[in-house]
Amino acid sequence: MEVTINNIRKEFERFPALNDVSLKIASGELIALLGPSGSGKTTLLRLIAGLDFPTSGKIFFGDQDASHHSVQERNVGFVFQHYALFRHMTVAENIGFGLKVRPTASRPPKTEIRRRVSELLDMVQLGGLEKRYPNQLSGGQRQRVALARAMAIEPRILLLDEPFGALDAKVRKELRRWLREFHDRTGHTTVFVTHDQEEALELADRVVVMSQGKIEQVGSADDVYDRPGSPFVFSFIGESSQLPVEVRDGTMLFQGQPIGIAEAGDGAGELFFRPEDVTLVDAPDALFGKVTACRRLAGTRIAEIDIANDGHAPYHVEVEVPLHAPIELGSETRFRPTRWKVFRK
Amino acid sequence: MIHNATASPAKWRLKRPSIIPGFGLTLGFSLAYLSIIILIPVAGLLWRTAGLGWSGFFAVLTDQRTQDALYISFGTAFVAALVNVVFGTVVAWVLTRYNFPGRRLIDAIVDLPFALPTAVAGIALAALYAPNGWVGSLFMPFRIAFTPLGIVVALVFIGLPFVVRTVQPVMEELDREVEEAAATLGANRFQTISRVILPGLTPAILTGFALAFARGVGEYGSVIFIAGNIPYVSEIAPLLIVIRLEEFNYAGATAIATIMLIISFVMLFIINLIQAWNRRRYGNV
Numbered sequence: 001m002e003v004t005i006n007n008i009r010k011e012f013e014r015f016p017a018l019n020d021v022s023l024k025i026a027s028g029e030l031i032a033l034l035g036p037s038g039s040g041k042t043t044l045l046r047l048i049a050g051l052d053f054p055t056s057g058k059i060f061f062g063d064q065d066a067s068h069h070s071v072q073e074r075n076v077g078f079v080f081q082h083y084a085l086f087r088h089m090t091v092a093e094n095i096g097f098g099l100k101v102r103p104t105a106s107r108p109p110k111t112e113i114r115r116r117v118s119e120l121l122d123m124v125q126l127g128g129l130e131k132r133y134p135n136q137l138s139g140g141q142r143q144r145v146a147l148a149r150a151m152a153i154e155p156r157i158l159l160l161d162e163p164f165g166a167l168d169a170k171v172r173k174e175l176r177r178w179l180r181e182f183h184d185r186t187g188h189t190t191v192f193v194t195h196d197q198e199e200a201l202e203l204a205d206r207v208v209v210m211s212q213g214k215i216e217q218v219g220s221a222d223d224v225y226d227r228p229g230s231p232f233v234f235s236f237i238g239e240s241s242q243l244p245v246e247v248r249d250g251t252m253l254f255q256g257q258p259i260g261i262a263e264a265g266d267g268a269g270e271l272f273f274r275p276e277d278v279t280l281v282d283a284p285d286a287l288f289g290k291v292t293a294c295r296r297l298a299g300t301r302i303a304e305i306d307i308a309n310d311g312h313a314p315y316h317v318e319v320e321v322p323l324h325a326p327i328e329l330g331s332e333t334r335f336r337p338t339r340w341k342v343f344r345k
Numbered sequence: 346m347i348h349n350a351t352a353s354p355a356k357w358r359l360k361r362p363s364i365i366p367g368f369g370l371t372l373g374f375s376l377a378y379l380s381i382i383i384l385i386p387v388a389g390l391l392w393r394t395a396g397l398g399w400s401g402f403f404a405v406l407t408d409q410r411t412q413d414a415l416y417i418s419f420g421t422a423f424v425a426a427l428v429n430v431v432f433g434t435v436v437a438w439v440l441t442r443y444n445f446p447g448r449r450l451i452d453a454i455v456d457l458p459f460a461l462p463t464a465v466a467g468i469a470l471a472a473l474y475a476p477n478g479w480v481g482s483l484f485m486p487f488r489i490a491f492t493p494l495g496i497v498v499a500l501v502f503i504g505l506p507f508v509v510r511t512v513q514p515v516m517e518e519l520d521r522e523v524e525e526a527a528a529t530l531g532a533n534r535f536q537t538i539s540r541v542i543l544p545g546l547t548p549a550i551l552t553g554f555a556l557a558f559a560r561g562v563g564e565y566g567s568v569i570f571i572a573g574n575i576p577y578v579s580e581i582a583p584l585l586i587v588i589r590l591e592e593f594n595y596a597g598a599t600a601i602a603t604i605m606l607i608i609s610f611v612m613l614f615i616i617n618l619i620q621a622w623n624r625r626r627y628g629n630v
Contacts, residue, residue: 049529051528072528072529072532078525078526080525080526084525084526086523086526088544088547097530098530098532101527101530101532146526149530150529150530152530153530
C-alpha cells in the first residue's frame with residue numbers, strides 16, 4: 001500500500017510537533033524515520049496509524065484520503081516500543097485478538113483463527129509457546145508476539161515505534177536482521193521509528209532524517225551518509241567536525257589563511273568533514289592544531305585535535321590517522337580534508 | 346548426637362539469608378500486635394461461645410430470627426458490594442481518565458463515608474429515603490427506607506470509597522498503549538473495555554468487592570437508622586447481637602458473632618483463593 005503524506009502539521013497545545021511535513025512512501029518499501037527525541041518522528045508514525053489526528057494536511061492510503069478515518073478503519077499493524085501485549089491473554093489469544101473482535105460477518109471461524117495463529121507463530125519462530133502468558137517470555141519473544149499480533153489482521157501497512165529500543169544490544173541485532181528478512185518475505189510497506197542511526201542505515205531502503213518537526217533529508221543510507229543535505233544531517237549521521245570558513249577567489253580560508261583546498265562560490269560558510277576523510281600533510285597551507293588525545297578504534301586510530309582560536313575556546317576536531325603515523329600527544333599536526341562540504345550561511 | 350551438630354544443607358529455615366535487616370524484630374512486633382488487637386479478642390469470642398455447648402450453639406444457629414438476621418446482613422452486604430463494584434469502578438474511571446473542573450472536589454467527596462460518623466450518615470439517609478423524604482417520596486408507594494432496600498442504600502454509601510480507592514490506583518497505572526494496541530487491531534471501544542481493560546482490573550475490583558462486602562457485613566451505625574429493624578424482615582445480625590447483649594444473653598450474642606465470623610472468614614478466604622489463582626495465571630499482576 002502506497003502512503004502519501006501531504007503538508008502535515010500537528011500542534012500539541014499550540015506547540016508545533018510537526019511542521020509542514022510531506023512524504024511519499026512507495027508500496028513494499030521499508031522506511032526508517034530517524035531523528036533525535038523531540039524531532040516528531042513518533043508523532044508522524046502515530047498520525048499515519050490514526051492514533052492522533054493532524055492539525056492540518058492530508059494522509060492518503062493509495063488514492064484514498066484516510067485523514068479522517070479512525071484507527072480501526074485504517075487497518076494498520078502497529079508495534080509498540082514496550083510491546084503493549086495483553087498480559088491476561090496467552091500468546092495465542094494475543095495474536096488472535098484482532099480476528100476475534102471483527103464483526104460477525106467478517107470474523108473467521110474458530111478453527112480458521114486457530115490455524116492462522118499457529119501459522120503466524122511459526123512465522124515469528126515462536127511455535128509451541130501459544131499457551132504462555134506474556135510475562136513468561138523474554139523481551140525479544142514479546143516483541144515478536146507483538147509483531148505477529150499486528151500481522152494477524154493482514155494490515156495494509158506495518159508501523160513500528162522504536163521496535164528494538166527496549167532490547168539489549170545482541171537481541172537487537174538479531175531481531176534487526178530477522179525483521180529485514182521478514183519484510184523481504186512478506187513485502188509489507190513498513191515504516192519504523194528509531195533514534196539509532198546504525199539501525200536505520202542498516203535496515204531501511206530509505207531513511208527519513210527528521211529534526212524539530214521537519215524532514216531534513218530523505219534518501220538511501222548512502223545518500224544521507226555520503227551526501228548529507230543539511231548541516232544537521234551531516235552532524236547527526238556519523239562522526240563529523242565543523243569549522244567556520246570563508247571562500248575567496250576559489251580558495252578556502254580558515255582564520256584568514258588558505259588551507260589548501262579549492263571550493264567554488266565566494267562567501268562565508270561552515271565546513272564539514274568526517275574523520276576518515278582527512279589526510280595528514282606536510283605543507284604550510286593546511287589546518288593545524290595540537291593533538292590532545294588519541295584513541296584506538298578497531299583497525300585505526302582517532303586523533304582529537306584542538307585548533308587554537310585566538311583566545312576563545314579552541315575548535316575541536318577529530319581525524320582518523322593511520323596506525324603507523326607519527327602522532328604524539330601535544331605535538332602539532334597538519335592536515336587537510338579530502339572530502340568535505342561547505343554549508344553557506 | 347554428634348552427627349546432628351553438622352548443619353545439613355537441606356535444613357528448613359524460618360528465614361532465607363537477606364540483605365534487608367530487621368526480620369526478627371518486625372515479625373515479632375507484627376505477631377504481638379496482631380495478637381493483642383485481633384487474635385486475643387477473637388479467641389475470647391470463641392471461648393465464650395464454647396461455654397454454650399454444641400446444643401446451645403445449634404439452638405442459636407437454627408433460631409429463625411438468627412437465620413433471618415444473618416441472611417439480611419450478608420444478603421444486603423453482598424448486593425451493596427455488587428452495586429459498589431459497578432458504580433465505584435465508574436467513579437474511579439471518571440476520576441482517572443478525565444480532567445474536568447471539580448475533579449479534585451469529587452475525588453475528596455469519595456472519602457466522606459470514611460470520615461463521617463456512620464450514625465450521621467444513617468440519619469441523613471433515613472430522612473432522605475423515608476416515605477416523606479425528598480428521594481423517598483418520589484418512589485412512593487414503593488418504600489425504600491425501613492426495608493432491606495434501605496439497608497442496601499446505607500451499605501452502598503458506606504462501601505463506595507473501598508471500591509474507588511482500590512480500583513483507582515490500578516486504573517491510573519494502566520498502560521495507554523495497550524488500549525491503543527487494541528484499537529489498531531480493530532477493536533471498538535466496547536470491546537477494548539470489556540476484553541482488555543476490565544480483565545486487567547479484575548484483581549483490584551475483587552479486592553474492592555471484598556473490602557466493601559466485609560465492611561457492609563459489620564456495619565451497624567448507619568444501618569439501624571434506616572433499616573426499620575423489624576425482626577425477621579429488616580433486622581441485621583449486628584443489631585441482634587446488641588439486643589442479646591441487652592438481654593444479658595452474652596453466650597447467645599457471642600454465638601451469633603461466631604457464626605458471622607466463620608461465614609465472613611470463609612467468603613474472604615474464597616476471594617483470596619481467586620486472587621491467588623489470578624496471580625498465578627497472569628504472573629505478578
